[in-house]
Amino acid sequence: MLEQVAVQLLNGLVNGMILALVASGLTLIFGIMDVVNFAHGELYMLGAYVGTTTLAVTGSFWLALVGAAVAIFWLGVAVQIVALRPLLGRDPLTTILATFGVSLVLQNYALWQYGPVARRIPEPVAGHFRLFYLDYPWYRVIVAALAAAVLAALWLFLAHATWGVWIRAVTQDRVMAAAMGIPVPRVHTVVFGLGAAMAGASGCLSGPLVGVDQTLGLGIILRAFIVVVVGGMGNLLGSVLAAVFISLLEALASLWVSPAQAVIVSFVLLIVTLLARPTGLFVPTPK
Template identity: 70%
Template sequence: MDAIAHFFGAIPFELLLIQTVNGIVTGMILALVASGLTLIFGIMDVVNFAHGELFMIGAYIGVVVLATTGNFWLALVISTLLVGLLGAAMQILTLRPLIGRDPLTTILATFGISLILQNYALWQFGPTSRKLPEPITSSFTLFYLQYPWYRIVITVISAAIIGSFWAFLKYSKFGVWIRATTQDRVMAQAMGIPVPWVYTGVFALGAAMAGASGMLFGPLGSINHTMGLDWVLKAFIVVVVGGMGNLGGSIVAAIFISLLEAYAAIWVSPAQAVIVSFIVLILTLLFRPTGLFVSISK
């Protein structure tokens, strides 16, 4: 007992708090990625294996637009819109012909798209990583650290996007269409809702969210053609842990897993901290295979 108390006593309180902030920052980006993924799944029953690549393309578009215009926020808007358009094109060209087929074919199709996008990025931008500069360089003192304001801004923007998306689903006409299609697509069609376009719109929305999160995350890490994989894997873990198709659960799970990884990073290297989320996933599959947070908002 003593040893355990000593072990935990040895962690400085400041470090714990810093890691909490870090966990929430990455958690919000992850929530943004995962809510796009879970939205697409919940409504279209499509598991989008290309979601990580949309994230990556978002970051790359950001790099290009920033290099030409020099304005980060403009780049954010443009990359969000372009990735949204790309999503719409993807849906119309590849997923729409597959409506009514075995849902497994959509997994195959999105996997094919992820191959194309990833190799396109490799071909176009080469294997070397790119960097995005932080648009806000000022920082504040968090104990002994100079903590960049930009990270706080990301968290707020992510929360704002998720929040406005929530409001959009709840109050706008298109949001009502989306919810109606989720509940009963045949009936929705019968009531005159253009279901195929709802699908396209939903896919574009989810893609745009992935693109925005890629751009927002850009300055925190390096941008390369394989960056999507880490994020899509984490987002998959989040949607399994949170309950697939459950928006609230995904957000809670994203923050939960990111916090755990941040705390784990106190003791082990960040690369090994990933193992923690794997363990959470395995435990979830063992004890609550339908998701840890299913009871939270449906």
């Protein structure tokens, strides 16, 4: 029993890190421009598909991972410029609707382009190690480590790079930042691209763990939304913590119930959060 719990904790951690990558992109985009990106799950799903295509062409998973991140970065930039820039200054409601429209297009584009049959990305690292009663694939551990590395890099970027400082400035006060000469529209576009790239990379990373099909987006976006609310909207660290926390809970719950029902655990957590602390579990109580 204890061993099962340990295995599930490791599984939860791996899933949590993938989810954290997606959710932190979502919360970054929300924090800087008050946009709830409904198409975020679709960017994740397309990242996985770009991964399969690049893998088929180049044969290298790591190239595919970079390819997915770069391609989805530019897709994100294009979406921001075409669909969101004209909406600047309008009701935030319209941005939800616009990104929802984009998600419809992207999801059905994937269905059209790649067909309804799920694709599989083989694990790039084949090794296993002995974990109690089963052979645990090294690849899962590597995924968690890579995701953590990306998040750490993001944190360093926000803390020290010029663009990172600009991003934080725009998050704090858009008008003041513009007055100081920061190119706010370009910062918006780049942030959207960055968030998209993180979703794309995350999709490609999780490709070997789950089948790749066009419904991947809706599943992840729902969980990412829950994470973002539980962690506190626009709160980067809160999102990462909430992602890991929720995934651990779901992993433990699936010891007793089916995975489909384990999702209910995170729903319940969301409801508790809404009741007890609507601003997020992992932030100090606002005065």
